Amino acid sequence: MPHPYLTALYFTMLWSSIRQQLLLSLLGLSVAASARSPCDPPHATYDSVIVGGGTAGLAVANRLSANSDITVAVIEAGSSQLDNASIAQTANYFTSFFTDVDWAYPSTPQVFSGNRSLVYSSGRALGGTSTINGATYIRAEKAQIDAWEQLGNDGWNWETLWPYYLKSEKFFEPSADQLEATGFTFEEDLHNDVGYVGVGIINITMQNDAHDVLNATTQALGIPWNQDMNGGDIRGFSLFPSTVDGNISIRADAARSYYQPIQGRHNLHVYLSTIADKLLWDEDVEGDSLATGVVVHKVNETQTSIIPASREIVLSAGSLKSPIIIENSGVGNPRLLNEMGIPVRVALSTVGENLQDQPNSQIVIAANTTYTGYTPFLVFVTAQDLFGDNTTAVSTDNSSSISSYAQQIDDESGHAYPQGAVQRQLEIQADLIFNQSVPVAEILLVPMETAFLGVFWGMLPFSRGSVHLTSSDASSWGPQPRIDPNFFMLEWDELLQVATARKVREIAGQAPLADLLGPEITPNTTTVPVDADVATWGKFLKANFNSNYHPIGTCAMMARELGGVVDSNLKVYGTRNVRVVDASVLPFQVDAHLTSTIYAVAERASDLILASYDSKTT
Numbered sequence: 001m002p003h004p005y006l007t008a009l010y011f012t013m014l015w016s017s018i019r020q021q022l023l024l025s026l027l028g029l030s031v032a033a034s035a036r037s038p039c040d041p042p043h044a045t046y047d048s049v050i051v052g053g054g055t056a057g058l059a060v061a062n063r064l065s066a067n068s069d070i071t072v073a074v075i076e077a078g079s080s081q082l083d084n085a086s087i088a089q090t091a092n093y094f095t096s097f098f099t100d101v102d103w104a105y106p107s108t109p110q111v112f113s114g115n116r117s118l119v120y121s122s123g124r125a126l127g128g129t130s131t132i133n134g135a136t137y138i139r140a141e142k143a144q145i146d147a148w149e150q151l152g153n154d155g156w157n158w159e160t161l162w163p164y165y166l167k168s169e170k171f172f173e174p175s176a177d178q179l180e181a182t183g184f185t186f187e188e189d190l191h192n193d194v195g196y197v198g199v200g201i202i203n204i205t206m207q208n209d210a211h212d213v214l215n216a217t218t219q220a221l222g223i224p225w226n227q228d229m230n231g232g233d234i235r236g237f238s239l240f241p242s243t244v245d246g247n248i249s250i251r252a253d254a255a256r257s258y259y260q261p262i263q264g265r266h267n268l269h270v271y272l273s274t275i276a277d278k279l280l281w282d283e284d285v286e287g288d289s290l291a292t293g294v295v296v297h298k299v300n301e302t303q304t305s306i307i308p309a310s311r312e313i314v315l316s317a318g319s320l321k322s323p324i325i326i327e328n329s330g331v332g333n334p335r336l337l338n339e340m341g342i343p344v345r346v347a348l349s350t351v352g353e354n355l356q357d358q359p360n361s362q363i364v365i366a367a368n369t370t371y372t373g374y375t376p377f378l379v380f381v382t383a384q385d386l387f388g389d390n391t392t393a394v395s396t397d398n399s400s401s402i403s404s405y406a407q408q409i410d411d412e413s414g415h416a417y418p419q420g421a422v423q424r425q426l427e428i429q430a431d432l433i434f435n436q437s438v439p440v441a442e443i444l445l446v447p448m449e450t451a452f453l454g455v456f457w458g459m460l461p462f463s464r465g466s467v468h469l470t471s472s473d474a475s476s477w478g479p480q481p482r483i484d485p486n487f488f489m490l491e492w493d494e495l496l497q498v499a500t501a502r503k504v505r506e507i508a509g510q511a512p513l514a515d516l517l518g519p520e521i522t523p524n525t526t527t528v529p530v531d532a533d534v535a536t537w538g539k540f541l542k543a544n545f546n547s548n549y550h551p552i553g554t555c556a557m558m559a560r561e562l563g564g565v566v567d568s569n570l571k572v573y574g575t576r577n578v579r580v581v582d583a584s585v586l587p588f589q590v591d592a593h594l595t596s597t598i599y600a601v602a603e604r605a606s607d608l609i610l611a612s613y614d615s616k617t618t
Contacts, residue, residue, distance in 0.1 A: 054128020057316030127255030152559025172246020183211030200246025
């Protein structure tokens with residue numbers, strides 16, 4: 001569950017809700033998508049069938065259906081929320097959690113952190129998780145995207161992905177009043193104002209001088225002001241933009257951005273409240289498998305039907321769902337498939353492996369100065385920022401542990417990875433952290449009326465978990481995942497989280513911010529003394545963290561010999577016409593937040609798909 005102080009952010013922003021509801025009504029933004037019945041598709045077959053009408057899926061659907069000769073179907077388990085004012089209001093983060101628009105998947109008990117079971121909130125609606133997330137828009141670090149090529153992904157680097165970051169964005173330049181009130185800055189050449197996804201400032205004004213205080217505090221600690229974090233260099237202190245319509249400050253989710261403007265296209269059909277169970281295969285084709293359609297059923301019904309595909313199927317169901325649909329279709333680890341009685345179509349043992357997420361922690365400190373409103377301040381720090389003069393020693397210890405880390409990950413997976421694959425991944429991550437100095441942790445600094453929050457997470461964990469199918473017998477909501485992120489399995493992850501917690505305390509103890517704060521409330525210096533060692537900090541953090549809701553990597557885009565599930569064209573190994581386009585293809589965690597990178601990947605994937613169509617018709 002969200003921390004009570006963080007939940008209180010909603011109440012500090014409540015006044016904006018009425019205004020946003022009126023704007024939604026007056027501007028006619030509550031047009032719902034029309035549902036179709038999968039039992040009676042209007043086409044005998046579709047060129048492309050997209051499983052998942054979420055962040056990536058709707059972007060791909062938009063771009064493919066722009067060609068009127070290409071017929072596209074989208075299968076979405078949830079319903080349309082375009083007429084739901086609560087979803088549209090940016091003030092309502094957290095209020096959609098644990099409702100009917102949230103999958104709210106439970107994890108397995110986390111054996112490396114006190115056997116706690118966590119809940120994974122994930123959007124169950126047209127628009128996917130973009131309808132319920134924190135709406136943060138910050139792009140990844142350049143070096144991280146460049147590193148994808150080292151994993152066998154030719155053509156995937158910062159230079160090739162950058163145009164797609166821009167292509168998706170519709171930047172709303174803040175007004176002079178907004179700039180003055182918040183301290184927000186930006187660089188014009190890093191943004192585009194003609195894309196589909198609104199990016200701007202949440203229109204809730206911060207009072208007093210929080211920006212100046214925090215900027216002076218972080219600069220006193222050697223952390224520079226970052227003029228604009230969206231250019232691929234994110235270290236520093238700044239304010240972040242959000243995925244909002246900057247004119248009226250409503251949520252710019254994927255449904256409102258990519259679908260609503262083009263929902264009248266005759267060649268695009270969306271099947272709402274429709275569950276994708278598995279793929280259907282052509283039994284007469286030899287060699288790589290050819291998918292011919294998707295077996296589906298309506299929510300709360302048992303009768304199945306088929307939505308056929310003549311060209312290809314794109315899985316965009318997300319990191320927690322795409323791999324289990326693949327497994328239910330007979331593509332995956334033969335050992336797991338045999339246990340569930342699923343015939344093996346393609347032996348691909350790393351399907352569902354490589355799950356990576358970030359642990360989210362908080363420190364709460366009493367405030368003796370009242371701040372009203374809400375402005376999103378954050379800090380990105382490197383290993384050097386966290387470990388200082390001890391960085392070289394930490395790097396040396398980390399390097400000496402990589403081999404044992406890789407072995408532990410492989411053991412936990414039941415030896416699903418090719419030999420040497422995990423070690424290669426970890427070596428690339430270590431190089432990014434210690435040699436290329438990419439930021440390793442994010443700290444949200446949140447001044448409130450009665451308290452000051454430091455919400456933080458290590459962005460680049462080494463631990464790897466998994467997502468696998470629980471049973472071939474689908475429930476009314478379709479195949480269900482067994483989610484085991486293995487939080488804190490490896491020593492590096494604990495060390496990183498502890499070092500970040502110490503940095504939060506250091507920031508809070510630095511003037512001028514320190515002059516405005518009272519005693520620490522959580523954890524407090526009795527529970528975790530000022531000079532607490534890693535073990536003491538670790539005990540507290542492992543007992544008091546949540547998922548950061550950034551799961552990635554379960555259908556990783558890598559060379560097959562490195563453990564990849566899809567190739568550099570996002571096509572599943574061993575298949576002719578099945579692609580995956582969502583966060584599951586990211587090979588390892590990226591800095592900042594996922595949404596911008598998912599949109600960019602979806603935009604580039606769309607061009608790859610369209611190019612393949614052109615090559616088949618010429």
